[in-house]
Amino acid sequence: MTGKSQKHxxxxxxxxxxxxxxxxxxxxxxxxxPGYDGGKTGAVDDLARGxxxxxxxxxxxxxxxxxxxxxxxxxxxxxVLQAMDSAGKGGIIRHVVGSVDPQGIALTAFKKPTAEExxxxxxxxxxxxxxxxxxxxxxxxxxxxxxxxxxVRSLAPADEIERRFGAINEFERRVTDAxxxxxxxxxxxxxxEQKVRLMERLDRPDKHWKYNPGDVDERExxxxxxxxxxxxxxRTSTGDAPWHVxxxxxxxxxxxxxxxxxxxxxxxxxxxxPAATFDVSxxxxxxxxx
Amino acid sequence: MTGKSQKHxxxxxxxxxxxxxxxxxxxxxxxxxPGYDGGKTGAVDDLARGxxxxxxxxxxxxxxxxxxxxxxxxxxxxxVLQAMDSAGKGGIIRHVVGSVDPQGIALTAFKKPTAEExxxxxxxxxxxxxxxxxxxxxxxxxxxxxxxxxxVRSLAPADEIERRFGAINEFERRVTDAxxxxxxxxxxxxxxEQKVRLMERLDRPDKHWKYNPGDVDERExxxxxxxxxxxxxxRTSTGDAPWHVxxxxxxxxxxxxxxxxxxxxxxxxxxxxPAATFDVSxxxxxxxxx
Numbered sequence: 001m002t003g004k005s006q007k008h009x010x011x012x013x014x015x016x017x018x019x020x021x022x023x024x025x026x027x028x029x030x031x032x033x034p035g036y037d038g039g040k041t042g043a044v045d046d047l048a049r050g051x052x053x054x055x056x057x058x059x060x061x062x063x064x065x066x067x068x069x070x071x072x073x074x075x076x077x078x079x080v081l082q083a084m085d086s087a088g089k090g091g092i093i094r095h096v097v098g099s100v101d102p103q104g105i106a107l108t109a110f111k112k113p114t115a116e117e118x119x120x121x122x123x124x125x126x127x128x129x130x131x132x133x134x135x136x137x138x139x140x141x142x143x144x145x146x147x148x149x150x151x152v153r154s155l156a157p158a159d160e161i162e163r164r165f166g167a168i169n170e171f172e173r174r175v176t177d178a179x180x181x182x183x184x185x186x187x188x189x190x191x192x193e194q195k196v197r198l199m200e201r202l203d204r205p206d207k208h209w210k211y212n213p214g215d216v217d218e219r220e221x222x223x224x225x226x227x228x229x230x231x232x233x234x235r236t237s238t239g240d241a242p243w244h245v246x247x248x249x250x251x252x253x254x255x256x257x258x259x260x261x262x263x264x265x266x267x268x269x270x271x272x273x274p275a276a277t278f279d280v281s282x283x284x285x286x287x288x289x290x
Numbered sequence: 291m292t293g294k295s296q297k298h299x300x301x302x303x304x305x306x307x308x309x310x311x312x313x314x315x316x317x318x319x320x321x322x323x324p325g326y327d328g329g330k331t332g333a334v335d336d337l338a339r340g341x342x343x344x345x346x347x348x349x350x351x352x353x354x355x356x357x358x359x360x361x362x363x364x365x366x367x368x369x370v371l372q373a374m375d376s377a378g379k380g381g382i383i384r385h386v387v388g389s390v391d392p393q394g395i396a397l398t399a400f401k402k403p404t405a406e407e408x409x410x411x412x413x414x415x416x417x418x419x420x421x422x423x424x425x426x427x428x429x430x431x432x433x434x435x436x437x438x439x440x441x442v443r444s445l446a447p448a449d450e451i452e453r454r455f456g457a458i459n460e461f462e463r464r465v466t467d468a469x470x471x472x473x474x475x476x477x478x479x480x481x482x483e484q485k486v487r488l489m490e491r492l493d494r495p496d497k498h499w500k501y502n503p504g505d506v507d508e509r510e511x512x513x514x515x516x517x518x519x520x521x522x523x524x525r526t527s528t529g530d531a532p533w534h535v536x537x538x539x540x541x542x543x544x545x546x547x548x549x550x551x552x553x554x555x556x557x558x559x560x561x562x563x564p565a566a567t568f569d570v571s572x573x574x575x576x577x578x579x580x
Contacts, residue, residue: 063496063499063500066499067499090393093391093392093393094391094392094393097392098388098391098392101383101384101388102383102384102387102388102392102395102397102428103380103383103384103397103399103430105392107392107393109393138392140393195577195580198577199574199577199578202570202573202574202577205563205565205566206353206563208563208564208565208566208570209353209356209357209563209564210353211566211568211573213568213573213576216573216576216577216580219577219580220580273495273496273498273499274498274499275495275498276495276498276501278501278503280492280498283492283501283503283506284489284492286503286506287485287488287489287492287506287509288489290485290506290509290510
């Protein structure tokens with residue numbers, strides 16, 4: 001599917017971008033376009049081609065989930081998006097996720113936890129938003145906030161952060177065992193690129209609502225966030241649910257790459273149109289008689 | 291907005307398709323294309339143009355909802371879709387709703403009620419799925435099932451159906467008073483067109499999963515359903531939340547028309563980009579210093 005539909009990929013994005021042993025975030029160039037040689041021009045066609053493929057695969061996934069005894073009826077996909085502010089999560093959702101039939105998408109944007117959410121374990125609100133079979137779930141931020149800002153801003157003591165890493169790995173193992181493929185993505189921009197993007201929000205009145213003075217305060221903590229991401233990768237990039245770091249200074253590359261990761265996950269599931277569970281000829285005769 | 295963006299509309303779709311006094315479903319031609327003279331060819335461009343307009347209006351609606359004191363911060367839109375099987379609800383969601391950023395859409399497909407849902411009043415599950423401010427909510431089926439199939443299949447006694455009409459009108463008045471514009475749509479196909487579409491599902495293996503032998507049983511009740519819809523229109527097409535009957539034998543027309551109805555609702559809300567709630571120059575200086 002991947003090779004057929006998208007001609008400028010020279011390598012498997014899932015493999016190339018995944019976080020393995022000895023990974024260092026410092027070594028990733030946010031300007032890079034690893035594995036893709038089509039440039040911004042080639043990306044337009046490839047993104048459109050990939051959108052068609054993704055839409056069909058999702059429909060098959062949904063169809064398969066509706067009919068018992070066809071393929072893996074419990075299968076679903078969960079895209080987890082994490083990033084610094086302005087790195088392009090919204091653009092991924094609009095342009096990559098948005099190309100799929102909305103009937104097959106379950107999107108959750110996790111905000112600052114409410115009082116009720118804080119009264120429960122940090123995974124409580126996440127569990128409730130896991131995708132049903134047949135769906136592509138999308139988390140715009142996630143339980144990883146609880147070990148990122150949670151650590152950088154000391155919202156929880158160090159031993160609680162430690163506990164959470166273990167809890168996350170157990171949780172994700174259970175979720176993947178139950179049939180969900182988890183695609184974890186960090187969109188990686190440079191601090192300079194963020195500055196340009198935040199300045200653009202200040203320059204354009206139609207973007208003012210996206211700007212928050214707190215963004216500059218968070219920005220001062222950039223090195224601490226990068227260190228926290230590095231720790232997250234080391235502790236939670238597992239065989240079942242590896243992290244992918246996607247260079248995101250070039251929006252067109254980040255979108256293509258995340259689309260590839262979703263296509264890869266769905267291609268591995270390989271969903272099938274279910275066989276009829278009724279007698280097709282008999283139903284044709286019944287219908288014709290009406 | 292409507293006139294500027296879509297050149298082949300000769301009348302206001304919201305007005306033309308709305309259910310007023312003396313409305314009779316029998317008088318609506320499912321093959322019709324009222325108010326539109328662009329034909330199937332013109333529809334392609336007009337749908338694309340309308341998609342751009344709809345996407346921008348929704349983003350403004352969302353932006354406005356985020357910032358206190360800008361316009362109607364409680365405003366949202368709720369599209370209620372009802373139809374006989376195969377009339378094209380799915381196509382509306384894919385092609386009209388699907389053109390909007392998924393971050394601004396809250397879609398609910400109401401299925402046969404669960405035991406828990408049945409243990410509550412029929413509006414209980416509906417209330418929970420009302421759109422938050424800034425969103426376009428979409429109901430694929432709705433509380434109207436409880437007075438449609440509920441009546442045709444005698445799932446509830448006549449006096450309970452009566453009670454529900456009153457409850458629906460009160461409920462919808464409360465919802466509109468709270469800032470939600472409700473756009474109620476029945477997609478109207480002919481029984482012959484349904485036969486063609488169901489037969490196509492039987493002819494194509496990739497559509498078998500969409501076919502259910504129960505569809506033919508429901509089809510036998512066509513006149514009873516049409517009578518139930520007529521009653522629903524008479525009892526629940528109110529000034530606050532009128533019904534619209536959209537001829538749907540031509541899919542391209544139904545999609546354009548529903549898009550027009552959504553554009554009309556958003557244009558009436560007239561959402562505005564919120565003014566900055568911070569000192570733009572001061573923030574630029576702070577950001578520049580990082």
